[in-house]
Amino acid sequence: MEQTLTPSRRTGLKADFSLPDMLPALLELWRRRELLFHMTVRHLKGQYKQSILGYAWTFVNPLSQMFILTFVFSTLIRVQTPGIPYALFLFMGLLPWNFFSASLTSATGSVAGAASLVTKVYFPREILPIAAVFTKVVDLAASSVILVGLMLYYGHPPATTTVWVPLLFLIHLIFTLGLSLPLAALNLYFHDVSFLVGVALTLWFYLTPVIYPIDIVPARYELLFNLNPNALLIEAYRRVVLQGISPGAERLLMGLAISVATFIVGYYLFKRMESGFADSI
């Protein structure tokens, strides 16, 4: 009798998710990749509908940030970036930072925003925050056009070491997903989380070398920056694209290890909380 009801296909959620369930859960996520694609497209299409500029809004934010920050930090306060025009230096940091920041903000509200679906039909819930992050990957790719424009304008072509960018981005993406997942889940239990994320991101922005080079950080604060994956990644992006310096293998592996660990912990926490989602909405 006990064996007769083994489900032919697991469709519902798991009430007591534990570590051995991780791999099957990831396989199930892979099986539902088409849904992930549809959700991402839905986000993208819905993003700027009913606005006059439409998708052009994706460029307005980074462009305006670039103009105002360049004015403040190269005209009013002179931040030294030897050999690199400040606007280019800034934008190379702003692009990945905005990706990270927009991803976290959007992913945090993603499950709560799909409340009516979550209470009606089961699908792996992590698809919601992951789709929110993937949407920002597309936005990032689009805003990269501005970077290309800046390079042409300043006659500063990308270095050959730019080939490292995909690997750096992969590390960045895994890290971003790893933080997005538990935030999306926690936000269902405490609506404060979305506000907290906003505050944390503002502070984090200033503690990441986006508007200033990492060299100006005094030695005694170095640890703070070495523990900040965003700082390490943004510095690495700048080096490979603008300065032609390859990242050290040791640092890369370290970054990859931190990202993967963040993802595993984040994914686990998300799946642990998943069974209570419909109760909390």
Place this chain on the structure above:
Amino acid sequence: MRTASDTVIEFRNVSKRFRLHQGRTLREFVPALLKGHGFSEPFYALRGVSFSVARGETLGIIGRNGSGKSTILKLIAGVMAPTSGEVHVRGRISPLIEVGAGFHPDLTGRENIFMNASILGMTNREIRERFHEIVSFAELWEFVDTPVKRYSSGMYVRLGFAVAVHSDPDILLVDEVLSVGDIEFQEKCMAKMREFQRQGVTIVVVSHGLEMVREFCHRAIWLDSGHIMADGDPRHVVSEYERAALGPAPSTY
């Protein structure tokens, strides 16, 4: 005699407890937690409910609002976990998603069909193969490329129902939705559900429409405050429910 493999849904002593006002904000939660009552008092939506549904059976669940009907559907759909007891479900489930739940208002009918069908577990290939059938059933060819926010509520229901019934369900969950569409479409839906019945699809209906339960279901369960009050022949269960609902005031009065 029914063999065990014919059972597609089984509830074994299932209880579902909700904590009202769970979560909300840290400002409310932290002080309450420090005082030792982080959660407000629990509320039982289901208490020790056991039943099983055989393949091909059509079950109607009746009861007042808040009696636990929708909780049963959510447990079957796998969106909730029971507090205690076991829920076993076998097969592909298709819930008739409440009007508009799965739709993005800015996307067109076509885009929403792909989205919704994908949520129900269909692959892109399956959706493409059935796309024509889905749109024809919903009678929405003229509006298939119109954003669904311009749809009437009837059109919403038609689209939602059309997608759900074409997703090849083994188990169809129906929650009141049919009361919205026009009479003609309601009849079309009933015809489709009868076709499902003939094909051996298991159907669970939550309904206020007692007539529908009597006519359409093989079996009915009457729920009250999370308990099963009666389970069996729909005519019998419905009349018992009616007697209790319309009958004399409770004895404590």
